[in-house]
Structure formats: structure tokens, C-alpha cells
Amino acid sequence: MVTSTPERARTPGADWRVGLSDDQLKELLYLLKLCRYFDERMEALYRQGRLPGAIYSGRGQEGTHVGVAYALRPEDSLFPTHRDLSAQLTKGLDLKRVMAQYWGRIDGYTRGRDGNSHVGDWFGHRTWTVMSHLPIAYPVACGAALAYKRRGEARVAMGICGDGATSNGRWHEALNVSAIHQLPVVWVVNNNQYAYSTPNPLEFRVPTIAERAAAYGMPGVRVDAQDVLEVYRVAREAVERAREGGGPTLIECVSLRWRGHAGHDPAKYVPKELLERYMREKDPVARFASLLIERGVVDEEEVKRVQERVENEFDEGYRFAQASPFPVPEDVTKGLFTDDGYWASEPSREGGTG
Amino acid sequence: MRDTGPSDDMVRHVAPDGTAVGDVDVGLDEGDLRELLRLMVRARRLDRECMALQRQGELTVYPPFEGQEAAQVGSAFALGPSDFVFPSFRELAAAIARGVDVVEYLQYHRGTWHGGAYDPIAARFAPICVPVATQIVHAVGWALGAKLDGIGACALAYFGDGATSEGDFHEAANMAAVFRVPVVLFCQNNGWAISVPLSEQTAVPIARRAGGYGFPGVRVDGNDVLAVYAVTRAAVERARAGEGPTLIEAITYRIGPHTTADDATRYRAPEEVERWRRLDPIERYRRFLLGAGIVGEEFVAACEAEAEAWVAEVRTAVTALGPPPEDEMVAFAFAEPPTTLTREWRERTDA
Numbered sequence: 232m233v234t235s236t237p238e239r240a241r242t243p244g245a246d247w248r249v250g251l252s253d254d255q256l257k258e259l260l261y262l263l264k265l266c267r268y269f270d271e272r273m274e275a276l277y278r279q280g281r282l283p284g285a286i287y288s289g290r291g292q293e294g295t296h297v298g299v300a301y302a303l304r305p306e307d308s309l310f311p312t313h314r315d316l317s318a319q320l321t322k323g324l325d326l327k328r329v330m331a332q333y334w335g336r337i338d339g340y341t342r343g344r345d346g347n348s349h350v351g352d353w354f355g356h357r358t359w360t361v362m363s364h365l366p367i368a369y370p371v372a373c374g375a376a377l378a379y380k381r382r383g384e385a386r387v388a389m390g391i392c393g394d395g396a397t398s399n400g401r402w403h404e405a406l407n408v409s410a411i412h413q414l415p416v417v418w419v420v421n422n423n424q425y426a427y428s429t430p431n432p433l434e435f436r437v438p439t440i441a442e443r444a445a446a447y448g449m450p451g452v453r454v455d456a457q458d459v460l461e462v463y464r465v466a467r468e469a470v471e472r473a474r475e476g477g478g479p480t481l482i483e484c485v486s487l488r489w490r491g492h493a494g495h496d497p498a499k500y501v502p503k504e505l506l507e508r509y510m511r512e513k514d515p516v517a518r519f520a521s522l523l524i525e526r527g528v529v530d531e532e533e534v535k536r537v538q539e540r541v542e543n544e545f546d547e548g549y550r551f552a553q554a555s556p557f558p559v560p561e562d563v564t565k566g567l568f569t570d571d572g573y574w575a576s577e578p579s580r581e582g583g584t585g
Numbered sequence: 586m587r588d589t590g591p592s593d594d595m596v597r598h599v600a601p602d603g604t605a606v607g608d609v610d611v612g613l614d615e616g617d618l619r620e621l622l623r624l625m626v627r628a629r630r631l632d633r634e635c636m637a638l639q640r641q642g643e644l645t646v647y648p649p650f651e652g653q654e655a656a657q658v659g660s661a662f663a664l665g666p667s668d669f670v671f672p673s674f675r676e677l678a679a680a681i682a683r684g685v686d687v688v689e690y691l692q693y694h695r696g697t698w699h700g701g702a703y704d705p706i707a708a709r710f711a712p713i714c715v716p717v718a719t720q721i722v723h724a725v726g727w728a729l730g731a732k733l734d735g736i737g738a739c740a741l742a743y744f745g746d747g748a749t750s751e752g753d754f755h756e757a758a759n760m761a762a763v764f765r766v767p768v769v770l771f772c773q774n775n776g777w778a779i780s781v782p783l784s785e786q787t788a789v790p791i792a793r794r795a796g797g798y799g800f801p802g803v804r805v806d807g808n809d810v811l812a813v814y815a816v817t818r819a820a821v822e823r824a825r826a827g828e829g830p831t832l833i834e835a836i837t838y839r840i841g842p843h844t845t846a847d848d849a850t851r852y853r854a855p856e857e858v859e860r861w862r863r864l865d866p867i868e869r870y871r872r873f874l875l876g877a878g879i880v881g882e883e884f885v886a887a888c889e890a891e892a893e894a895w896v897a898e899v900r901t902a903v904t905a906l907g908p909p910p911e912d913e914m915v916a917f918a919f920a921e922p923p924t925t926l927t928r929e930w931r932e933r934t935d936a
Contacts, residue, residue: 398755398756398759398760399752399755399756400751400752400753400754400755400756401752402752402755403750403752403754403755403756404750404751404752404755407750407787407788408750410787410788410789411784411785411786411787411788432763433763434763435759435762435763435798435799436759436762436763436765436798436799436800437762437796437797437798437799438799442796442797443797445789445793445796445797446789446793446794446795446796446797446798447788447789447797448787448788448789449788
């Protein structure tokens with residue numbers, strides 16, 4: 232089953248708001264703007280040499296990230312990649328702690344132990360710490376879903392990967408096992424059309440990733456990710472079907488990666504006209520703001536206030552991160568194994584901020 | 586009621602009772618039709634001998650293929666001399682059909698060589714491959730090379746139902762599709778991956794996996810040698826014409842255990858095995874040939890006698906094989922062995 236989604240918002244008779252209240256719609260707007268602004272500012276800091284490590288921009292793909300993660304309940308789990316920070320923020324991660332993570336500080340989710348983008352909050356917001364090897368989180372999500380099923384818990388796991396990861400053997404193994412055992416899991420593919428520099432036609436021969444679902448015996452849906460509400464609607468349906476024992480779903484969210492694979496990649500291999508068209512006509516953030524104004528949910532003033540709010544939150548997060556101490560060197564061997572109590576204890580704050 | 590086998594949505598030319606189903610002209614002359622029977626009879630006789638040799642301690646471990654003769658012989662028979670086979674570890678019948686020296690092949694199971702001592706390049710038959718599904722990756726790589734070299738040859742990879750759940754299967758199939766390489770992915774679905782039944786292996790028919798890659802998938806009665814030959818022939822021609830890969834799912838059954846180290850009675854019912862014995866591929870084809878007047882009883886008897894004599898020679902040659910020279914243990918690990926290793930080896934042999 233592959234569905235190509237119409238422009239629901241403009242379809243007469245359709246519930247354009249897909250069951251969401253005004254407050255929820257405004258929350259989505261806030262999240263979209265937060266994720267976009269965060270992405271833009273972090274890249275600026277990276278280029279100024281003020282942010283160490285690497286960045287993996289998810290710009291242009293916020294419709295996917297916010298839409299799918301918004302369909303999860305707090306007890307559901309999310310297994311993202313390094314490009315899906317927006318999905319983690321939607322799941323509830325604290326922006327201040329995420330920023331502390333990026334600067335390697337003790338208040339980061341991994342207490343300053345990571346290059347920076349491998350963030351997750353498993354015991355809090357149920358997001359699995361990012362692993363770079365793609366799609367290594369898919370088998371883990373499969374295992375989590377198997378555990379939920381065996382324990383009789385009404386919980387759902389959601390894995391995200393990119394179009395390139397669908398060519399990897401682990402992707403196949405995870406989908407197959409989830410279909411055989413009808414596991415409560417939702418497989419999201421963020422098809423941003425480029426796996427680093429490899430375009431879709433050199434990655435797979437089928438016209439869409441969604442139709443691969445039939446080869447495993449599960450439903451597949453293809454959705455235009457410029458429309459966050461449609462992404463959310465499709466994801467919610469899949470999440471609830473999984474929760475009710477209906478098994479897995481494959482969701483292909485189509486967008487375009489606006490920036491390079493990572494901060495160091497100028498992405499000259501993406502045709503300029505394609506990029507400009509997506510940025511002009513398929514911006515999920517601008518599109519959603521216009522929709523809410525058109526429908527009278529917010530006015531221009533309120534959109535501006537949301538923008539000011541996210542800018543203030545970013546500045547606050549930046550100050551918080553800079554003030555947060557580095558980890559102390561003596562702690563470097565702690566917390567490698569669960570039984571030393573490191574992650575349950577308060578860390579030393581004697582590291583200084585340099 | 587007549588037992589027609591497990592599925593009706595598969596290609597079949599000869600029914601289990603030996604009667605023709607529709608057109609049985611698959612483009613083979615009577616000599617070839619007789620040769621198929623002769624090869625299957627030989628293969629079965631040798632397979633049974635190998636089981637006995639293992640029980641006598643003459644082979645270390647052996648994976649029997651009884652019941653899968655038609656799937657292997659029919660598919661291998663459809664290949665041309667320059668095509669290349671990438672087997673797993675249960676394809677001795679295909680090796681026989683390809684003309685591989687079976688004494689050299691059995692050195693693997695004798696434990697006197699690793700991967701078969703035959704020349705893989707000359708035999709167009711890759712070394713025996715035990716890590717499940719890895720040979721599919723090799724086949725696709727070879728096929729990509731064949732395409733780039735423009736030699737007009739095609740690769741055929743053999744694998745089982747269990748292998749289709751491996752990531753290597755996926756990566757190989759996807760790459761074969763993207764680059765349209767000349768390869769035939771030949772799955773012998775024998776119902777069991779050691780003790781894992783098909784129902785725990787996949788939620789869809791294996792042939793349907795092909796749709797996820799964008800090439801054709803076909804189901805064939807794997808116990809019907811003519812049907813197997815016909816679908817493989819079509820896939821090979823398609824590959825040679827530059828139209829890319831085909832996935833063939835041959836529905837068959839492993840009558841014996843996974844290997845001589847496995848007790849299949851622990852996970853499957855004797856009734857199931859009996860049911861498949863009644864769907865025997867050689868008996869079916871024998872009846873068909875007799876019914877069509879292509880062979881007489883005396884030909885069948887001659888095939889059996891010839892197989893008996895051939896297997897006696899193979900047995901004598903295999904049991905005469907001694908251990909390989911000791912230094913072969915390290916001889917082929919490096920093109921230029923590191924000095925530490927050569928020193929260590931010298932010290933060992935001097936001692």
C-alpha cells in the first residue's frame with residue numbers, strides 16, 4: 232500500500248487540522264521554528280569556529296522530524312540518527328542540555344563525553360543515543376519493540392534513518408523480523424534524496440522506498456514532508472496501529488537536504504535549481520506558519536512572538552552551555568559499566584569552563 | 586486426492602505423478618532430457634554415499650541435498666560454459682551438473698582442503714561458501730565485473746530460504762538492481778533454515794522480495810526439473826540481454842538433516858518428510874520420461890548401474906586421500922608472508 236498524499240490543507244471537506252487543537256497547532260509551529268533557528272545558528276557558530284566538532288544539519292526536513300516525533304507518547308521510544316535532532320527536541324529534550332552537549336559540558340546528556348552530536352536521553356525522554364553507523368539503531372528499535380510485545384506493554388518504538396541506510400543489510404534484517412513477529416514499531420525513512428553525495432537513483436531501483444514495504448508484508452506510506460500535518464497524521468495512524476497489535480509500518484517522508492551531509496560538505500552535487508525550488512516552494516516551516524495565519528489560528532504578530540521566543544531560548548541555551556563545566560579527567564573511566572553508579576549519581580562540577 | 590505440493594502459484598511443467606502440465610517443450614532435445622535424468626540419478630547416489638562415508642568416519646561433516654536434485658541440476662543445466670556459479674555448501678548436485686571434479690570437491694568434507702580443491706576459474710564454480718548469504722555478494726561483484734568487461738556471461742548464486750533474511754542478501758540484491766548486473770539469484774526454499782521453519786523466516790513469499798528491489802521474482806516447483814530449467818534459462822537470457830537480475834524461488838524440500846551434525850527429527854514431523862518423499866523429483870521425472878516414451882526402463886537401469894560404478898570410483902579416490910602437507914596450513918594465507926610468520930613456522934618445523 233503506497234499512498235501519495237494530497238494537499239490535505241487545501242482539500243475541501245478534509246479535516247485540515249487532523250484532529251489537533253489550536254494549542255497543539257501552535258506547539259507544532261513553535262517546534263518547527265525552534266528546530267529551524269537552532270539549526271541555522273549552530274551552523275553559523277560552527278563556521279565562525281565557535282562550535283567544535285561536527286554538525287549534521289536537518290534543515291528542510293523539519294516537517295519529517297517534528298511530524299513523526301509528535302505522534303509518539305512519552306513512554307514510546309525514538310531511535311534517531313545524527314540528523315534527527317529536531318525529532319529529539321520534539322520528543323522533549325531540553326535545548327539547554329543539548330547545547331551543553333555540543334560544547335562537551337557536564338550538563339550535556341552524555342556529560343561531555345561525546346564528539347557532540349551523539350545525543351540521547353534514554354532514561355528520561357526515551358530517545359536512544361545517536362550511533363553514527365547507519366541504520367544501526369533499526370535493529371535496536373526492533374529489539375525494544377520485541378521487548379514491549381513480550382512484556383505486554385502498550386508502547387511503540389520508532390526508528391529513523393535516511394534513504395542511503397535502506398541499502399544496508401541491517402535495514403532489511405530489522406524490517407523482516409518486525410514483520411514476521413508483528414512488532415509494535417514504526418520505520419521512518421527520512422528520504423532527503425541524497426546519501427551523502429549518492430542520489431536516490433544510484434541507491435535503489437524501485438521508484439519509491441515505501442513500496443519496499445510490500446516485500447516484507449507491511450504497509451508502506453509515502454508522504455510529502457513539506458506538510459508537517461500530513462506527516463503527523465500518517466505517523467499517528469502507524470503508531471496507533473502498532474500499539475493495538477497491528478504490526479509495523481514503513482513511512483517514507485520525502486524532503487530535500489538543504490545543507491551538506493555535514494558542516495564540512497558544500498554539497499555541490501545537488502543541482503542548484505532543485506535546491507532553490509525546495510527552499511522557495513517546499514519550506515515546511517514557512518508553509519506551516521502561512522497555513523496557520525490563513526486559517527486564523529495565529530496572526531503575524533504571534534508568529535513574530537514565537538520567533539522571539541525561540542531566539543531567546545537559543546541565547547539562554549548558549550549562555551547555559553558556556554557556563555556549564557567540563558567533565559573532570561578523573562571521571563573518564565567511570566560509567567562504562569552500569570554497576571558503578573556513575574549515571575545515577577551527581578557528576579563532579581570541578582572541571583571548570585576554560 | 587492427489588497431492589499437488591505446497592503452492593499452486595508456481596511455474597510447473599510436470600505434475601508430481603509425472604504427467605505433463607501444459608507445454609513441456611522447454612527447448613531441450615531428447616539427449617538433453619535424458620542427460621537431466623542421468624545427472625540427477627548420479628547426484629542422488631553420490632549424496633547417499635557421502636552420508637554413509639561420514640557415518641563411517643571418512644568425511645568430517647556433510648550437508649545432504651536429497652530431494653533438491655531437480656532444483657540444482659535443472660538450474661545448473663541452464664547455464665552456458667562461461668557463466669559462473671556461486672554455491673553455498675549444499676550444491677554438490679549443481680557441481681556434478683557443471684562437471685566439477687567431485688573428488689576434489691569432497692576434499693572439503695574430507696577435511697583435506699578448505700573450500701574445494703577444484704580450480705574455481707576453470708570449473709566456473711566458486712569455492713564452497715559456508716557463511717550464509719556471503720556468496721550472493723560475491724556473485725553480484727563478479728557479475729558487475731562481467732558487465733564492465735562486456736563478456737556476455739552471467740552469474741548464478743545459490744542460497745537457501747534462511748539466507749534471504751541476511752543483510753548480505755539485501756545489499757547484494759539491491760546493488761544488482763541498481764547496476765542491472767547479469768545475475769540470477771536462485772533460492773532453494775527447502776522449508777527449513779536448520780530448525781527455523783519458513784513461517785519464522787519471512788512474512789511474505791520469498792519471490793515477492795524481488796518487488797522491493799525492482800526486478801522480477803518467480804516461483805517455481807523446485808521438484809520439477811523441466812520447470813526449473815525453463816525459468817532459469819529465461820532468467821539467464823534476460824541477464825545476458827542486459828536486463829538485470831531475476832530472483833527465482835524454487836520450492837523444494839530437504840529430505841535429510843541440515844548436516845550430519847543435525848537431528849532433524851527434533852524439530853519436524855515424520856509425516857511432513859513422508860509427504861515430500863511422495864513428491865520426489867527423480868521419480869516424477871522418470872515417470873514423465875517413461876510416459877513420453879523418451880526413455881525405456883533399460884535406460885533407467887543403465888543410469889543406476891553407471892552411477893553405482895562411478896560412485897565406487899569416487900569412494901576409492903576419496904578414502905585414499907591423506908592429510909595435506911603440513912606447511913599448506915600457512916602457505917596460501919599471504920602473497921608475501923611476514924617474516925615473523927616464516928620464522929615461527931621454520932622454528933616449528935625444525936623442532
